[in-house]
Amino acid sequence: MQPSSLYKQHDFTLGKGKKATVQDPSTAEKIKSAAKKLFTKKGYAAIRTRDIAEEAGINLALLNYYFRSKKKLFDLVMKENIHLFLGAMIENINNNPRTFDEQLDFIVDHYIDLLLQNPDLPFFVLNLLQSGKLPAEDKDDPLFRNIQQLRNSFLKNIQQAMEKGKVKNIHPLHVIANMMGLIIFPFIARSLLMARAGHISRKEFEELMIERKKLIPEWIRSIMRAP
Amino acid sequence: MQPSSLYKQHDFTLGKGKKATVQDPSTAEKIKSAAKKLFTKKGYAAIRTRDIAEEAGINLALLNYYFRSKKKLFDLVMKENIHLFLGAMIENINNNPRTFDEQLDFIVDHYIDLLLQNPDLPFFVLNLLQSGKLPAEDKDDPLFRNIQQLRNSFLKNIQQAMEKGKVKNIHPLHVIANMMGLIIFPFIARSLLMARAGHISRKEFEELMIERKKLIPEWIRSIMRAP
DNA sequence: GTCTATAGGGTGATAGAC
């Protein structure tokens, strides 16, 4: 008998038509976090269901028992990762910073914190992007509405600053690309950077990333400032 | 009968012990460039040998006839891609620019040209990096010796400029990461940037990247300049 | 050199005992 929902919240039909909902996070949770770890690090195609079962320390059959299929398990991980990746911005909306400078400081700070805790997240997203499997923005998902809102206000702020002559006339794509690149790139290239730009330990790397929380906003501002 | 070398330079033993070397690039070349296109875009695990055969318009068996195995074909593509990726720097060495500014201008210019022609190259390299399959630097390969030389002179130039007080005191990893990130990131995130940072066509994107050839060195310099 | 057919092994998924 298969669970009716994907996440172990079965409706068991008992005798006399009674129903009971059983919560049992432990095994399903083990599988899901193993899947998250492996899929995030290496992508969908490179991971076998057997790898996930082994990582979770459970039997292969349980994976299908709880999640029906590899694809469905991946979709679940993908959804969570995308929310994690975009979630750093939600707080921005809720915190309601108005100016470009405030937004900049907030985003840089929160994203670097996020990436320090989830260093493989950018690779996962870029992998989706490259394979064309990044799902379209879901109009019903409040998260995406917030993102769109943030993007619009961010772009508007850049536009206004340029019109007032406070910053150079610069295409918004440059600003977005620079900000994202300065935040994200060190994490996707970290093994290269650690090995080749001097021999840098994991701890030193993390300290340098924390240092970037202050530096990147300064850099972005100096890049945009009129001569 | 299998070809003795991987790349279709057979020694056929003819009657009376004569040998002749036959050059036949067309089929092997078709397979290799199909493999390059697909492996570069989606990585090793996501591509089947059937995909390559179809893309090349040849029979599946020919792939193994010419290249022995999927793995060997991938290794060949990997080697070529790594050389392509690092080759943009070789010319730098051969051109012998001395100062940091000269090196900076040269690298940015040549890398953006390279990436305009091979936009999927960074993803391929980062994919190798992430899966831990990037081969160690080969001491025998002159390419790697040149890279090491360039890296050292680049790092030395940064160090010297800081000692002379011409630029801020900044960890070299920041400089390398910033330069690489500003050059490479727009290409790995291009579909995201084109769709979400305003609706940007392929042509507009390329024009913006060409614009970055002038802007990035300015940005790097303004980032490093003492206040 | 190129094809068809198929071997051989891996992989996702399930049946059925407990």
Added chain:
DNA sequence: GTCTATCACCCTATAGAC
């Protein structure tokens, strides 16, 4: 809920005809 055993399919690689 969890396990063992196994099916059915897919994928790489090769044998053998032409």
